[in-house]
Amino acid sequence: xxxxxxxxxxxxxxxxxxxxxxxxxxxxxxxxxxxxxxxxxxxxxxxxxxxxxxxxxxxxxxxxxxxxxxxxxxxxxxxxxxxxxxxxxxxxxxxxxxxxxxxxxxxxxxxxxxxxxxxxxxxxxxxxxxxxxxxxxxxxxxxxxxxxxxxxxxxxxxx
Amino acid sequence: xxxxxxxxxxxxxxxxxxxxxxxxxxxxxxxxxxxxxxxxxxxxxxxxxxxxxxxxxxxxxxxxxxxxxxxxxxxxxxxxxxxxxxxxxxxxxxxxxxxxxxxxxxxxxxxxxxxxxxxxxxxxxxxxxxxxxxxxxxxxxxxxxxxxxxxxxxxxxxx
DNA sequence: GACAAAACTTCAACAGTCAAAGCAAAATTA
DNA sequence: TAATTTTGCTTTGACTGTTGAAGTTTTGTC
Numbered sequence: 001x002x003x004x005x006x007x008x009x010x011x012x013x014x015x016x017x018x019x020x021x022x023x024x025x026x027x028x029x030x031x032x033x034x035x036x037x038x039x040x041x042x043x044x045x046x047x048x049x050x051x052x053x054x055x056x057x058x059x060x061x062x063x064x065x066x067x068x069x070x071x072x073x074x075x076x077x078x079x080x081x082x083x084x085x086x087x088x089x090x091x092x093x094x095x096x097x098x099x100x101x102x103x104x105x106x107x108x109x110x111x112x113x114x115x116x117x118x119x120x121x122x123x124x125x126x127x128x129x130x131x132x133x134x135x136x137x138x139x140x141x142x143x144x145x146x147x148x149x150x151x152x153x154x155x156x157x158x159x
Numbered sequence: 160x161x162x163x164x165x166x167x168x169x170x171x172x173x174x175x176x177x178x179x180x181x182x183x184x185x186x187x188x189x190x191x192x193x194x195x196x197x198x199x200x201x202x203x204x205x206x207x208x209x210x211x212x213x214x215x216x217x218x219x220x221x222x223x224x225x226x227x228x229x230x231x232x233x234x235x236x237x238x239x240x241x242x243x244x245x246x247x248x249x250x251x252x253x254x255x256x257x258x259x260x261x262x263x264x265x266x267x268x269x270x271x272x273x274x275x276x277x278x279x280x281x282x283x284x285x286x287x288x289x290x291x292x293x294x295x296x297x298x299x300x301x302x303x304x305x306x307x308x309x310x311x312x313x314x315x316x317x318x
Numbered sequence: 319g320a321c322a323a324a325a326c327t328t329c330a331a332c333a334g335t336c337a338a339a340g341c342a343a344a345a346t347t348a
Numbered sequence: 349t350a351a352t353t354t355t356g357c358t359t360t361g362a363c364t365g366t367t368g369a370a371g372t373t374t375t376g377t378c
Contacts, residue, residue: 003283010290015177017297087343087356115296124162130289131169137274138176222366246325246374
């Protein structure tokens with residue numbers, strides 16, 4: 001088998017793992033990956049507007065509304081009208097929401113980090129360099145990449 | 160920024176690219192990524208059973224039925240009762256289905272392959288090794304078998 | 319021949335997603 | 349200041365992907 005095949009297969013394995021992980025996270029937290037990601041985005045800033053979430057996730061506002069609806073329904077987040085700009089709505093976490101994040105740290109990421117830490121210094125450096133190279137090869141330059149592995153699922157745009 | 164963050168960001172970029180690519184493929188072919196994958200799986204073997212697709216995609220049979228329904232509806236695939244085992248149904252491509260595959264070559268993959276080919280021999284070898292390593296690091300399989308000494312909390316990045 | 323297993327489909331129920339339309343609050347402009 | 353446009357968000361309607369459970373048909377087995 002040639003190297004091109006090997007590399008493509010490895011890449012596919014990486015991607016597939018993250019796909020399958022969506023199911024894992026749901027099992028562990030009772031929250032879907034998309035909802036989990038919203039939770040993470042909120043928690044990064046304390047509170048956040050729907051617009052922000054929409055842009056960070058590259059998803060329409062309607063989608064954000066529906067995601068936040070579910071988080072609110074399940075008592076993980078709250079909506080709160082902004083007093084400065086009444087068009088805006090601040091979305092923030094409840095204690096239950098914070099707990100969900102704390103109690104369910106990203107196992108995929110943990111798995112990776114744990115193994116990464118076990119590597120020799122030079123191995124770590126090499127791995128980082130190669131990952132970055134691959135990312136660049138795929139032309140993923142100008143993306144908002146936060147150091148969080150929790151991925152949304154690969155989903156088609158609806159009709 | 161430490162190496163852990165760098166590596167997670169790079170990984171995230173890779174994953175994000177493939178996510179966005181799903182939209183690209185839909186745009187280019189009029190077929191959703193899931194349906195496209197089914198098309199690819201069929202074409203690898205000429206014809207295929209629902210069970211096979213289900214296993215290959217790690218998805219329930221009901222899902223496969225619904226995906227194939229759509230491909231048939233759109234004239235890209237056909238169902239054909241097996242004569243050996245009448246429980247089985249062979250799924251195969253129509254000409255339109257084959258065309259969809261041909262007309263929509265994988266730009267993400269091409270992109271990668273082109274750049275990969277341009278690399279030095281030793282660089283290619285190193286890249287493959289690192290990708291495979293990452294794939295293994297993310298795989299859940301060896302979780303039980305891995306000699307994990309660190310029982311302590313692993314910080315969820317970002318939070 | 320009765321019964322279990324296998325391969326599919328059907329059905330009901332969700333989640334995620336979008337586009338388009340609607341509403342309310344700012345911002346801009348006349 | 350009044351009218352108009354823009355901005356932020358929700359609602360609605362529609363569609364895909366997905367599952368699990370129940371049902372159908374065909375095989376296989378005792």
